Amino acid sequence: MQLNIKATNLELTPKVKDYVQKKMDMLDKYLGKLKVISAHVEVGKTTNRHLKGEIYSAEVNLSLGSDLLRVEKTEKDLFKAIDKVKDHLEMMIKKYKDKKIDRKKQKQKLGLLSPL
DSSP states (O other): OOOEEEEESSOOOHHHHHHHHHHHHTTHHHHTTOOOOEEEEEEEEOOSOOTTSOOEEEEEEEEETTEEEEEEEEESSHHHHHHHHHHHHHHHHHHHHHHHHHHHHHHHHHHHHSOO
16 A cells, blocks of 8 residues: 655654554555555644643545545554554444445345336
């Protein structure tokens, strides 16, 4: 999967970039035949004025044809935020595919029930 990775308020190191790429590549097996139009990933550090230390966020926008899957998570650790986004996006992809399959089955059923 070709990713556009952006970093906000932090340096995009090769380590972070490779980690994001590795985690998003794991989603390919769930996507199957779905065609990904674009995949935008943004990682960053939120404002510096938190009392409990730095807060990191990770956001993914996955464009599948006319549909958009979007996930955003925040954590105290950047890598945990990336992991949470990947896990949540995995669930969303499964749910999206189930909806597509259910709609297709329902259309077939209606097609069979309509008079010719």
